[in-house]
Amino acid sequence: MVAVLRRGTTLAQRENLIHWFEDMGLKVHVSEGDYQCILGLIGDTSKVDIDLLEGLSIIESVKRITEPFKNANRQFHGEDSVLDISGRKIGGGHFLMIAGPCSVESEEQIICVANRVKAAGADLLRGGAFKPRTSPYDFQGLHGDGLRLLSLAKKATGLPIVTEIMNINDLPLFEDVDVIQVGARNMQNFDLLRELGRTDKVILVKRGLANTLKELLMSVEYVMSGGNERVILCERGIRTFETYTRNTLDLSAVPMLHELTHLPVIVDPSHATGKARLVEPMALAAAAAGADGLMIEVHNDPPHALCDGAQSLTPDQYDVLAGKVRKVREALQ
Amino acid sequence: MVAVLRRGTTLAQRENLIHWFEDMGLKVHVSEGDYQCILGLIGDTSKVDIDLLEGLSIIESVKRITEPFKNANRQFHGEDSVLDISGRKIGGGHFLMIAGPCSVESEEQIICVANRVKAAGADLLRGGAFKPRTSPYDFQGLHGDGLRLLSLAKKATGLPIVTEIMNINDLPLFEDVDVIQVGARNMQNFDLLRELGRTDKVILVKRGLANTLKELLMSVEYVMSGGNERVILCERGIRTFETYTRNTLDLSAVPMLHELTHLPVIVDPSHATGKARLVEPMALAAAAAGADGLMIEVHNDPPHALCDGAQSLTPDQYDVLAGKVRKVREALQ
């Protein structure tokens, strides 16, 4: 960690600060320039509160050198983590296709989609039972009934299931769930993350709309510091000024996260773009960029035959996409 | 609501869509152009799921005309809402000063700050007991003990108290709290908002770092649709590319929100800027822009005498700020 002192800091103030650092077990190197003085802090700085430090009147700026996340850090765990999800593997070269509808709507629907995506080679079934919606007047999911229907689909197809949790009090309902998803809006719901760190489920953490990769890794740290090291990261688009797409899919996050962490990284092109016709090119791009998996919305019966489903693909479109993803991955092996 | 059809939509598809809208009780006006066809939807469109609609293959784009929020909407409630908080008023010309430390640290600290800010004319005392922190290794607050110390400070000074809730399971601990704050990171924790809509507390909702004003108002709708109409909005900075300040304080949100809603709007310049020396100018600017109140971090004993406290003011600095805010408000009356 490097702290730059403001001009005009007195020697007494500087000594005071250095003693404070030393009391925390850090060694301090002083580099004095013509205009400013720089302190290099050596040791375990992960517990130094950077917000507090930046607020000190004598501090110009502070910069971490060692990243503040530990469990997820590639520096301390050079090998890719490979996770086993009821027999399916992800990470370290293992690629996972997750597919299914945005919301679980009925037994018929979820069984139908599950069979179709299984036939097209999907590894896991996704489906929302608890839906975070901007408006209280929009459909919020089938809740417990939705989870029950997912279990039926799991039994029928053998596909492990992924679904989102919004409230830690609902955890008992998730017993049969293989991967618990933390949605973008809850990426910094720290109490939820901490509790999930005490479970033995695989946790899928989606990047928040305005969260940096560092914040994503710190949120993962909440889960991992609780003892649960089976975490998957998911890039699903960030908020920018562009309006043609719902969000801006940040695919450079994939190789960047691979450099920073040993955990698997997947991409959700459906939510990122919000347009079905952009899902295939972005899925292929994600595979080419080195993602460890994809999460794709698939719907069997576009509502009222009006649509091919907003951001959802039909099962036929998913078949085509899955075939092309395989080709891209083979080409790069 | 206006829906623009994509080029190439067949007449049959269009009729199909129109019938679907009509089944929802809407009237549909068709405007046909050379290249595209526009449907104007008349009636209660607040329950139309805009995400679903945008996903239809025959839809080019959709635009709401009437805002989707109702309870908070100025259109249906022309007068400013005036809230009474244990005898202090906010809204409709009533201005509220909220001051106190970022975190409650000890009885001595919170009583001392409470006395100082009361003497400088503060109306409410703030202090964090549950602290959302990016890192699991940073100080997370005193929790129940913090709330107990806030109660002591309330008893000692008579100042009503404001503090943040992170988990609905902690609600029983908030009995003596006058204003419950929902932090920026929980602005879209919809379960939490919904539960707070069933309490009789004043709810202070902070804008999320990457949330639009419309999303803020939709989150407020979660609280209000539960029956609790006593809500205060708080602008506290949004995330942009600029790095000199922690966030970018969006002061145009103040007059813009006053146009959109009848609820009071306050500003938190401390968290927005992250620099103590920017708090005063931004507080004055907020008052000049018409804010109904301010929330200012004040700390009695800058840690270890090293600092005048990151983004916190000393009580003396707060005195000066409060005096200037009064002058600006008087000048504009």
Place this chain on the structure above:
Amino acid sequence: MVAVLRRGTTLAQRENLIHWFEDMGLKVHVSEGDYQCILGLIGDTSKVDIDLLEGLSIIESVKRITEPFKNANRQFHGEDSVLDISGRKIGGGHFLMIAGPCSVESEEQIICVANRVKAAGADLLRGGAFKPRTSPYDFQGLHGDGLRLLSLAKKATGLPIVTEIMNINDLPLFEDVDVIQVGARNMQNFDLLRELGRTDKVILVKRGLANTLKELLMSVEYVMSGGNERVILCERGIRTFETYTRNTLDLSAVPMLHELTHLPVIVDPSHATGKARLVEPMALAAAAAGADGLMIEVHNDPPHALCDGAQSLTPDQYDVLAGKVRKVREALQ
């Protein structure tokens, strides 16, 4: 175009406005709702000044239905444009590899890199002679000498050349240049664009750091409305809050632009990421997303043997990348 009137607009004001539109040759459809009135404008609305309209006190909001760009619009030109650049083709399935150093530094350097990238299959040579630099104290390029060295490299290798123009007064120096590049910072230098529309060069327009795709297409319209229809678009990253990468490469721009325009779209992963080790994965992702070409920084002699060059690849790294790009493209044919 759809204009929504504000509540409280009088009938007389509305009639006034309708007449104004009709005087511009537009037909107006009125849809009256319970709360607001919507005007649908039919006809050639590309000359309606949307800024002026949005400023009218009786207007709530305005929305274009037909895009305001014409020459670049896919709606009026369904087939992909295929451009011929001194025998190399781009667009409509033709893919172009552009490679070379950020700056032209010396005859030895540019000839060396040109030979190396030609051997690896590059179609065009890039190299900067006029360099836009944030600081006036940074190296600004060799200017006329740089262009002369590029010509030598062109003669030596037969590769057509691409280089950036910053000032229209320098145009006479660009006679031997095959593709003139307009950099991100000049994307809205409208005088420059207009003048380039009068040349017979291929113009490569890079997206500005904070510019929407619509603005990019409007800038292209400045070139095309002058008569020069040979334009290539380039996505090179936009500015967001993320700091690990220099900019955020918006790859969804590739399929989105292909939907909006018939012009070829290329990607520059070197400037977008600012990190050499992210260039390959992002280049592969761009190819998978359907880009019509790539622009890659390659440097022969990393300065002072200290580096493998910031965002530049070595010729060997470029060889590997080019091979993989070919494989991805073959896999998707």
Place this chain on the structure above:
Amino acid sequence: MVAVLRRGTTLAQRENLIHWFEDMGLKVHVSEGDYQCILGLIGDTSKVDIDLLEGLSIIESVKRITEPFKNANRQFHGEDSVLDISGRKIGGGHFLMIAGPCSVESEEQIICVANRVKAAGADLLRGGAFKPRTSPYDFQGLHGDGLRLLSLAKKATGLPIVTEIMNINDLPLFEDVDVIQVGARNMQNFDLLRELGRTDKVILVKRGLANTLKELLMSVEYVMSGGNERVILCERGIRTFETYTRNTLDLSAVPMLHELTHLPVIVDPSHATGKARLVEPMALAAAAAGADGLMIEVHNDPPHALCDGAQSLTPDQYDVLAGKVRKVREALQ
């Protein structure tokens, strides 16, 4: 300047790098941690090319300590710069009101507005003759004729004039102009800035839509390093995800710039918000935040009596605003 070396950097590489810095006349302090090594560079680092450095494979990250701008830097020029514009002063407590129409339209219009804003106490007259427009089909200004009309208005009222330049070739037309404005889209048109640094005009540089304060100061450095030290900075809104306002006015830029530079800072609330009804609250906020002046759009004859003019105020509205601004400034003296 601080450079952090990547893990795995060899001693030889490090020595190599240190010698390179020393050859540039810098002293190097080495701080070695458990995981990484930090180099502190002491001396004149303003000429170190940070982009080049960041690209080196052995560099993890680089951070400037001393800001790279010199002429504008408050560190080397502690006193506020006070500029004299044909007898009107700005900076160091002197406040300047600039008002006038967005575009010069006719002699009658500009004379009328000039008289009205002069009567309301304006110090300078603004009016656009060269208009940068996103679309080539929108009105681009009266060019030379517009400048001639501005001169007439100057003669008639005695008000000095401010107007925008887009192309350095037009400079001869600006002889009678007192303040030459560089618009947001040209903030990084470095050739234009450099040429303006050779004139004796006051230069008003507007912040670009996606430019940081540091970049704004570096652009000013282009002007000042040419010898022209009479520069005014202007905050006019940045691009964010919020859509209710055209841009997001970043008022914290005012005190932040005052800390970084000695130059005067003004605010343009008209372009920032794009809504006439937000101009007054944002103008008052800017004054309260310590701005050295305001630039306000005023139009005498809202077009076709349809409007009170998009983002323009009527002269009557400007009167009211100017009066309130004076009150806020008096309250804070």
